[in-house]
Amino acid sequence: MLGIPGLLKISAADFIVRTAYQMGKTPLLPLFAASLGANATFLGLIVSVSTLTGLLLKPLFGFLSDRWGRWIWLLVGTLLFTGIPFLYTFIKTPQELLILRLIHGLATAIYGPVTVAWVIEQGQQQGNSASNCAERLGWFGMARSGGYLLGPTIAAALLLVFEPSTVFTAIGLLSSCALLPVLLLKKISHPKHSRVTFRKQTTEAFHAGIKTPELWLAGSLECVVYLGIYATKTFLPLYALESGISILWVGLFFSTQELIHLIGRPIGGRLSDRLGYLPVAASGMLLAAFAMGLMPLLQSPLSLLMLAIVFGLSQALIFPSTLALFAENMDARHTGAGAGMIGALKNSAKVAGPILGGLLINWQSYAWMFWSMSILLVLWSLGLIHNVLSKKTLNPPREYGRALTVNP
Numbered sequence: 001m002l003g004i005p006g007l008l009k010i011s012a013a014d015f016i017v018r019t020a021y022q023m024g025k026t027p028l029l030p031l032f033a034a035s036l037g038a039n040a041t042f043l044g045l046i047v048s049v050s051t052l053t054g055l056l057l058k059p060l061f062g063f064l065s066d067r068w069g070r071w072i073w074l075l076v077g078t079l080l081f082t083g084i085p086f087l088y089t090f091i092k093t094p095q096e097l098l099i100l101r102l103i104h105g106l107a108t109a110i111y112g113p114v115t116v117a118w119v120i121e122q123g124q125q126q127g128n129s130a131s132n133c134a135e136r137l138g139w140f141g142m143a144r145s146g147g148y149l150l151g152p153t154i155a156a157a158l159l160l161v162f163e164p165s166t167v168f169t170a171i172g173l174l175s176s177c178a179l180l181p182v183l184l185l186k187k188i189s190h191p192k193h194s195r196v197t198f199r200k201q202t203t204e205a206f207h208a209g210i211k212t213p214e215l216w217l218a219g220s221l222e223c224v225v226y227l228g229i230y231a232t233k234t235f236l237p238l239y240a241l242e243s244g245i246s247i248l249w250v251g252l253f254f255s256t257q258e259l260i261h262l263i264g265r266p267i268g269g270r271l272s273d274r275l276g277y278l279p280v281a282a283s284g285m286l287l288a289a290f291a292m293g294l295m296p297l298l299q300s301p302l303s304l305l306m307l308a309i310v311f312g313l314s315q316a317l318i319f320p321s322t323l324a325l326f327a328e329n330m331d332a333r334h335t336g337a338g339a340g341m342i343g344a345l346k347n348s349a350k351v352a353g354p355i356l357g358g359l360l361i362n363w364q365s366y367a368w369m370f371w372s373m374s375i376l377l378v379l380w381s382l383g384l385i386h387n388v389l390s391k392k393t394l395n396p397p398r399e400y401g402r403a404l405t406v407n408p
Contacts, residue, residue, distance in 0.1 A: 006122055009181040011143035013074065014115050016178040017081040018144050020171045021108065022151025023158075024085060027237040027250050029101075032164040034238070038094040044358030046098050047234045051350035053105030054112060054343060062113030062340025063202070070118045070336070071185055077110035078178045085172035089165040109347075113340035115140075116323065120335050138269025138320040145262035149255050156251025215338055218322040219345030221281055224380045225318055226349035228292050228373035231357030232311075236295070239366045240304070249301040256308035257315075264316025272321040281325075282384035284317030289377035296367035 025047070033046045065073045084104045091097045119140045158167045233254070240250045272280045291311040298304055323342075360369040 006185065007119065007140065009184050010074075010115060010118055011140055013078065013178040013181040013185075014111065014140075015143040015146050016181075017078060017107070017111065017175050018147025019151045019154070020085070020147075020174040021081065022148050023155040023174075024088075024151075024168060024171050026152050026155075026233045026254055027247055028155045028159065028164055028167055030234060030237050031159070031247075032088075033094060033097060035164065036091070036094045036097060038097075040235075040238075040361055041355070041358040042094055042098075044234055044354035044356075046094060046101055048230065048351040048354040049098055050101040050105035050108070051230075051347040053102055054109035055347035055351060056344070057106070057109040058113050058343035058347060059337060059340035061110045062117060062336035062338070062343070064336075065114045065117060066336040070114050070121075071182070073110050073114045074118075074182050074185065075179075077107050077114070078175070078182050080104075080107035080110070081175040081178065082172055085168045085175065088168035091165075109343075112343040112346075113336055116339040116343075117336035120339075137323045138265040138267075138316075141265040141269075141319060141323075142262050145258050145265060147258075149258035149262055152251040152254035152258075156248050159247070215341060216345075218325045219342040221285075221318070221322050221380070221384075222342065222346045223349040224376060225285065225288060225315075226346050227353040227356065228288060228377055229315075230350045230353035231369060231373055232292065232295070234354040235357050235361060235366065235369065239295075240298075242366075243298060245298070245301055245304065249304055252301075253304050253308045256305050257312040260309050260312025261315045264313055265320055268316040268318075269320035269324065271317070272324060277321040277325040278384050281318050281321040282381045284314040284321070285377050285381035285384070287311075287314035287317070289374045289381065292370050292377065293374035295370040 029047055030043060033043045038046055061073055084100070084107065087100055088097075091100060116137070119137060155167060158170065162170075236253065237247060237250045240253075241247060268280065268284070287310055291307045291314065294307055298307070357369045357373075360372055
């Protein structure tokens with residue numbers, strides 16, 4: 001039903017590179033940046049700047065994969081994931097680190113939209129029912145969640161033994177293992193626009209995105225959620241150390257969060273297919289708000305892990321819902337471009353979250369930062385609930401999904 005052989009290959013590649021990439025983000029990157037002398041605001045900029053590349057280029061790479069095929073861009077992205085980590089050993093200042101993180105973002109700018117478009121496209125080609133779109137994306141999302149699960153704990157454990165620059169070298173070696181499953185995908189995807197002019201394809205993709213309101217709704221929901229997620233990823237390690245909690249427990253927090261996210265994604269996707277994308281997403285946002293609101297009240301490692309469970313469950317409900325909302329309404333000819341547009345909106349939050357978090361911390365405190373993010377999530381979730389109740393519909397894609405698709 002899910003195209004097991006191909007899905008396993010692309011999931012394996014995504015799992016490997018995401019595990020390695022997450023090893024380099026939390027808790028490694030904030031500690032590495034701090035060791036170079038970065039203050040809280042500049043540290044937030046360093047953590048978020050790699051996503052600035054994705055913010056600008058994800059729509060472009062998704063668009064190009066629609067035209068030239070998915071595989072070539074997966075190969076380029078894998079090579080970037082492999083090569084760039086070896087350069088961290090030469091970094092000596094926060095400014096140099098900022099530039100390298102900007103370049104490193106090219107890898108995720110490629111992988112984000114291309115892998116999602118590949119999974120959606122292969123499901124359509126194999127005749128899968130559109131009604132299980134969220135579930136399919138949920139299963140694929142387990143690979144990415146697996147990377148988020150293992151990465152922080154592996155990095156935290158390695159930091160107990162090695163210097164940060166050495167850990168980055170290990171990240172490059174691990175990323176190279178993804179080349180094998182990517183090479184096996186060579187003949188899976190084919191270009192769909194080779195006979196269409198570049199200008200015409202660009203115009204059609206732009207119009208398809210503009211005329212699909214579900215794309216902008218899904219992107220805005222992910223944007224709000226990622227504001228809180230990335231502020232937490234950036235500053236929880238420093239907040240925990242200030243509170244007397246070992247850095248190993250911080251790694252376990254993020255791993256526990258992603259374990260629950262991993263296990264729950266297919267279930268969250270199935271619930272979304274049956275109960276409606278918007279109400280399930282709203283429920284997840286309320287859970288995320290609850291977890292973030294309690295962060296400043298942490299008193300022990302056990303309470304930290306309890307909040308990790310709630311935070312992971314919230315993501316399992318939100319993300320399959322938002323992606324399926326987009327997938328069922330976007331013109332199939334421009335799936336990659338649409339996935340890139342959503343990725344750009346999401347990356348805008350990845351950029352803004354750490355920067356906004358750093359500003360709130362410098363202005364007030366860690367507690368103010370967590371509470372501000374929590375209030376934002378509550379307001380958006382209440383807006384979604386009001387939208388669902390006022391329209392008296394639980395699953396918009398079922399009622400008007402294909403009506404909004406741009407036909408040839």
